[in-house]
Amino acid sequence: MALTQMALDSLDFDATVALAEKVAPHVDILEIGTPCIKHNGIKLLETLRAKFPNNKILVDLKTMDAGEYESEPFYKAGADICVVLGVSDIGTIKGVIKAANKYGKKAQVDLISVEDKVARTKEVAAAGAHIIGIHTGLDQQAAGQTPFADLAAVAGLNLGVEISVAGGVKAATAGQVRDAGASIIVAGAAIYGAADPAAAAAEITAIAHG
Numbered sequence: 001m002a003l004t005q006m007a008l009d010s011l012d013f014d015a016t017v018a019l020a021e022k023v024a025p026h027v028d029i030l031e032i033g034t035p036c037i038k039h040n041g042i043k044l045l046e047t048l049r050a051k052f053p054n055n056k057i058l059v060d061l062k063t064m065d066a067g068e069y070e071s072e073p074f075y076k077a078g079a080d081i082c083v084v085l086g087v088s089d090i091g092t093i094k095g096v097i098k099a100a101n102k103y104g105k106k107a108q109v110d111l112i113s114v115e116d117k118v119a120r121t122k123e124v125a126a127a128g129a130h131i132i133g134i135h136t137g138l139d140q141q142a143a144g145q146t147p148f149a150d151l152a153a154v155a156g157l158n159l160g161v162e163i164s165v166a167g168g169v170k171a172a173t174a175g176q177v178r179d180a181g182a183s184i185i186v187a188g189a190a191i192y193g194a195a196d197p198a199a200a201a202a203e204i205t206a207i208a209h210g
């Protein structure tokens with residue numbers, strides 16, 4: 001059993017809200033993707049928070065510095081999860097964890113471009129990170145990479161932290177991701193690029209929850 005997260009990666013405010021309206025009943029977590037939050041800001045989080053009380057909301061800040069200062073306003077505005085980069089200083093990561101704990105929410109550490117993912121996972125788990133993000137970014141996907149080997153290495157540590165997996169996941173691979181130990185399965189393009197995003201979201205959620 002894993003939760004599903006839909007990545008809203010459009011730059012357009014109204015299109016993002018309209019897509020969220022279609023998919024929200026069919027996923028557990030709505031993600032405001034990095035390009036989307038940079039373009040639209042905290043107002044979009046406030047709008048989605050008010051419209052979708054039944055979904056968790058992740059804000060993919062990909063914070064690199066000033067962890068507590070940058071993330072606290074988003075937790076205060078209703079984010080359930082904020083993302084900090086695993087390549088950032090441990091003080092930055094601890095800052096986001098501190099802000100999350102202050103609001104009873106979660107901090108996710110994204111391992112994108114981290115060289116030694118196993119060592120970093122152990123370090124941030126010991127620091128209190130709630131979720132480890134295994135993430136093959138869009139540019140890495142374009143170069144042919146996938147998240148599966150990293151997922152196996154991190155899940156094999158059995159540290160008891162939640163594991164989120166993102167990077168081109170679709171219905172055909174969601175079962176493999178779930179069975180490999182993911183707690184959260186992220187899908188962006190597989191949902192927003194589908195002819196029927198609601199149906200695509202429902203299909204992936206059925207697999208994730210199975």
Ligand SMILES: O=C([C@H](O)CO)[C@H](O)[C@H](O)COP(=O)(O)O
Pocket residue numbers: 007008009033034035060136137138166167168169186187188189190
């Ligand atoms: O985080 C993402 C990417 O780095 C852009 O910021 C995507 O939201 C994430 O990769 C999920 O999207 P898909 O890979 O299209 O499923």
